[in-house]
Amino acid sequence: MIEKSTRRRFIEGSCRILGLVTLGSTAGLLTQRASAGAVYQVDPNKCKTCDLCRTACVLSLSAVKAVNDFERCGYCMLCPAYMDVNSTPDEKGIPTGKVCPQDALKRRVVGRVDADDPNNNYYEYVVDEARCDGCGKCVKACLPPAGNGSLRLEIRYSRCVECNECAIQIACPDSAIARVSVPGLAPVATHTP
Amino acid sequence: MDANRPDSDAARAKAHTRFWRLWFAPIAAVGALATLAVGAFRVRPTPRSTPSQPVVQPPVAPTSTSPAGSGRILTMAEAQTAMPARRLPRQYVQTAQLGGVSSPDKFLKDLSGIAAGADDHVYAIGDGEVRVFDAALVRLRSWRAPEGAACLAVGPDGRVYVGSSGRVDVFDPAGVHVQTLTVGEKDKPAAVTAIKVFRGELLVADANVRLIRRLGADGAARGMVGHLGKTGRFMLPNGSLDLAIDAGGLVYATDTGRHQVTTWTLDGAPIGKFGKFGMRNPEDFVGCCNPVNLALTPDGKVVTGEKMVARVKVFEPDGTLLAVIGPEHFDPACVHIHLDVDSHGRILAADPVRRVVTVFSLAPSRPPGEPA
Numbered sequence: 096m097i098e099k100s101t102r103r104r105f106i107e108g109s110c111r112i113l114g115l116v117t118l119g120s121t122a123g124l125l126t127q128r129a130s131a132g133a134v135y136q137v138d139p140n141k142c143k144t145c146d147l148c149r150t151a152c153v154l155s156l157s158a159v160k161a162v163n164d165f166e167r168c169g170y171c172m173l174c175p176a177y178m179d180v181n182s183t184p185d186e187k188g189i190p191t192g193k194v195c196p197q198d199a200l201k202r203r204v205v206g207r208v209d210a211d212d213p214n215n216n217y218y219e220y221v222v223d224e225a226r227c228d229g230c231g232k233c234v235k236a237c238l239p240p241a242g243n244g245s246l247r248l249e250i251r252y253s254r255c256v257e258c259n260e261c262a263i264q265i266a267c268p269d270s271a272i273a274r275v276s277v278p279g280l281a282p283v284a285t286h287t288p
Numbered sequence: 289m290d291a292n293r294p295d296s297d298a299a300r301a302k303a304h305t306r307f308w309r310l311w312f313a314p315i316a317a318v319g320a321l322a323t324l325a326v327g328a329f330r331v332r333p334t335p336r337s338t339p340s341q342p343v344v345q346p347p348v349a350p351t352s353t354s355p356a357g358s359g360r361i362l363t364m365a366e367a368q369t370a371m372p373a374r375r376l377p378r379q380y381v382q383t384a385q386l387g388g389v390s391s392p393d394k395f396l397k398d399l400s401g402i403a404a405g406a407d408d409h410v411y412a413i414g415d416g417e418v419r420v421f422d423a424a425l426v427r428l429r430s431w432r433a434p435e436g437a438a439c440l441a442v443g444p445d446g447r448v449y450v451g452s453s454g455r456v457d458v459f460d461p462a463g464v465h466v467q468t469l470t471v472g473e474k475d476k477p478a479a480v481t482a483i484k485v486f487r488g489e490l491l492v493a494d495a496n497v498r499l500i501r502r503l504g505a506d507g508a509a510r511g512m513v514g515h516l517g518k519t520g521r522f523m524l525p526n527g528s529l530d531l532a533i534d535a536g537g538l539v540y541a542t543d544t545g546r547h548q549v550t551t552w553t554l555d556g557a558p559i560g561k562f563g564k565f566g567m568r569n570p571e572d573f574v575g576c577c578n579p580v581n582l583a584l585t586p587d588g589k590v591v592t593g594e595k596m597v598a599r600v601k602v603f604e605p606d607g608t609l610l611a612v613i614g615p616e617h618f619d620p621a622c623v624h625i626h627l628d629v630d631s632h633g634r635i636l637a638a639d640p641v642r643r644v645v646t647v648f649s650l651a652p653s654r655p656p657g658e659p660a
Contacts, residue, residue, distance in 0.1 A: 101301065169525025171576040172545060173565055175596075180567055180575065188565055207520075214523070214546045240595040240623045241575050243526065 133276045135261045139247040141271035144231030148248060151266035152229070158254040159229030159263065161200070161222045167245035170205065170217035176237035176246055177202055177220060189213070194236050199226035224251065378602055378611035379651040380635065386410065386425045386645035393419070393427050395643035401450075402638040402645055404630040405442035412638065412645060413437050418448060418463065423630070425647070431463030439626075441483035441490075449490065451480030456492060456507075469507035472496065482530045482582075486537060486554075493529040493541070498522045500531055500541060502554065513539055513556045522550075523577075526595075528624065530582040540590060544577035549590055549603070562607025570601070571609040583627040583635070591635055593625030600625060600637055600648070613637070613648055 137148070137159065148159035173180065173189070177200050182192025194200070202218045209215035222233075229248060237246040250263075250272075264272035387395050395414035403411040408423035418440065419430040436452040443449065446461030454477025456469040471492055472478030478501065482493035489510065490503040498521040500513040514522050522529055523545025532540045538559065539552040551559040563579070566572025573579055574597050581593030589610060590603040598618035602611040618625060619641035626638035635648040 169527070169545075169576060171525040172523070173547075173576050175576050184566070190567075217523070240598070240621055 133274055134252055134257070135250050135255060135264060135272055136275045137248045137250055138271045138273050141269045142231070142234070142248055143269050143271070144235040144248065145268060146230050147266045147268070148229040148231060148263050151263045153258060153262050154254065154256065156254075157229040157263075158250050158256070159248050160224045160227045160251050160254075161229065161231065161233050161246050162249045163220050163222060164245045164247065165219070167243050168220060169243045169245070170219060171242070172213055172216060172218060174202070174218065174220060174237075175241045176200065176233040177218075187213075194232050195227075196230065196232065197226040197228055199223045199228075200233050220246075222246075376609060376611050380602070380611055380613050380648040381651045382617065382646055383634070383649040384425055384647040386412070386421065386647070387414075388642070388644050393421070393425075397643075399638050399640045399643040399645070400437060400626070401439040402626045402628050402636050403440050403442045403448075404628045404636055405448075406444065406446055408630040408632060408634075409442075410630075410636060410645070411440055411442050411448060413440050413450065414643065418450060418459065420463075425645075429463060431459065438480060439482050441485050443485040447485075449483045449485065451483045451492065453477055453479060456480060456483060456490065456503075467507075469503065471501060471503070471507070479527065481528050484531055484533045486533045491531060491533060491539065493531050495524055495527050495529045498524050498529065500529070500539065500552075511554075511556060513552045513554070514541065515556060526577045526580065526623065528580055530580065532582050532584040532590075534584055534588060540582055540584060542579050542582050542592075544580060547573040547578055549579065549582065549592065549607075551605075560605075562603070562605075570612055571603075571607070580623065581625050581627045583629045585629045585633050585635075586631055587633065591627055591629060593627050593637065595623045595625075598622040598625060598639075600627065600635065602635075617646055617648075618642070 149157050152158055176194055178190040179192035179194050180190050182190045185191050199222055200220055201223055202220045204216045205219045206217050231248050234246045234248055236242065238244050261272055261274075264274075385391075386393060387399065395412075397415045399412065399414040401413040405411055405420075409428070410421040410423070410425060412419050412421070413433050416433055416437075417430045418433045418437075420428045422428055434450055434452050434455070434457045437450045437457075438453075439451045441449045441451075447466070448459040448461070448463070450457045450459065451471075454470065454472050456471055458466040458469065460466050469490070470477075471480055472494060476496055478492065478494035479496040480492055481495045484491045488505050490505070491513070492501045492503055494501050498514065502510040502513065504510055522541065522543050525545045528542075528544065530542045534540070537554050539554060541550050541552065542548075543550050543561070546561075546563075547565040548561045548563040550561040553559060563571075563573050565574075567574055573592075573594060575595065578594045578596065579592035579601075580595050583591040585591060585602070588605060590605055592601050592603065593599075594601070597615055598620055599615045600613040600617075601609060602613075603609055613635070617637070618639050621641050622639055624640055626640065628636045630636065633650055636645055637648065638645045
């Protein structure tokens, strides 16, 4: 009598457990989906380009990359984010050093080209993300009044591994890494030259 | 006791079953939920300790180390306070200031333009008003400026021309609105960044088309100034074009991307230019795009305003440097120093960051041999 009752109750209990597991799984999946709609991103108004994005990210090559806003870029010949304006000039007076230690900022002439005088040309600057380590030197150099402030740091979602706690967010002294809710997050369009 | 044993066993079994029923299911459910939650949030390890992937180090040019004017390349901090090592022919001293915290005429929100008019009256645009001051910087009158006013000029008859996107508004000397001139095309309004008045004509700097527009008093187009070189037009990475015109009708214009001051006839023929990029010599223009602002003194000297190293310089028309008014007078964040010069050669320099107009006058020359 007692055994029968225990078995039946055991089966009842097991059914309850299965039901709760199903409920828990559903809740977990829903939570996972909800968290996928929120991403870490750099607030350019708070970012001081302290270099911690490069060193604090758990990835070997940081998920933070410099991005050029072409609407704001001046397409300068003497781009202060590209050239180290304080480096030794060549015979034409153009600085020979570069700001980016990774040589990740590339440029090409756009529009009509004057091969004789580079001062007559406009240049488009594109970040090579395979090289960029998010150090922010170019971003700092482009800030007004030296430049137009067209460069900024961004976390690339294609590289970000969505840590439970973003290591850069913890390290950032300026609270410039924010958790941003992005429902239906779509891949970020990247500029190709 | 023995008789009670089965009952005791039954009671123990019942309690056991109750325990399983009451506690096992919730504990298992919580465990499953926690496992799933941990799975949902992928926890990553602590920050890496290994260096990043192979790094390409471009050749870095060495930085030389000699003082300004003698070959040394300045650091940015040094450049901010750099003054020429040699003694320059002219010295300017600050003689007055308009605005600022303690001034009754302080600009609270913005200061976007300055101009000198007849009787050395000073005209300024700020806080949505055109304000007129006498030569001693006492406020005479003010009136509401058009929305987005970016620059102004004063004609010899006292009329005030205020430029904003796609238009120039004309006011009589008392501040009564006379007319509005449309500048630019319907689908591409002019970015009016400077205006000058010359013999009844208006010269309007349009940073959108990167040219200077000649307009009649009625706004009719009379030509363009500024076509140059194979790629044409002014190079304006910072989106700002300034101009000045001398008594003979020679037009001076900034070509910021080329780091030059250029001169033109009213018909648009290029006459000359001076200036080049450089971080070490004070006569050179620093950064991506300089000089940003421009004015002429009554004796024909060229006054330039620079950003990055916020300073004002005075040149001979051939580019010989005469004077430097150093960055200690301006906010380092200035991207413009609006300039004009009155009939006594006083330089009016408007710092839009500090919202202050500073007046600089030529210092009396010292006898030869006397130390500076």
